[in-house]
Amino acid sequence: MPRSIPRTYSRYSRDAVALLGGLIRAARKERKLTAQELAERAGISRGLLQRIEKGDLKCEIGAAFEVATIVGVKLFDADETTLTRQLHHVDEKLALLPKSVRKGTKVVDDDF
Secondary structure: OOOOOOOOOOOHHHHHHHHHHHHHHHHHHHOOOHHHHHHHHHHOOHHHHHHHHHHHOOHHHHHHHHHHHHHHHOOOOHHHHHHHHHHHHHHHHHHHOOOOOOOOOOOOOOOO
């Protein structure tokens, strides 16, 4: 059975997740919420919340975003209306682009 290659992450990704986790933890403490209370509000386990706060890269992104929203950590440096407007802009742009991307086939030059 082939062994799986361990996943590696860029320094930028590791730092971004660590920053998000730290911001979530600080906001939770400022709001005087226990880890258990926040986990219950988010519908996740306390262990998952602790992993999010520690910057574990393998946590579900939806759970991390939900926890951030609950404690008031801004995502994408935008308020809700700006975020919605940007989402519509991206949807419009995607509608104009091809549905899939394929590499062009290489033309074989077999003339000798």
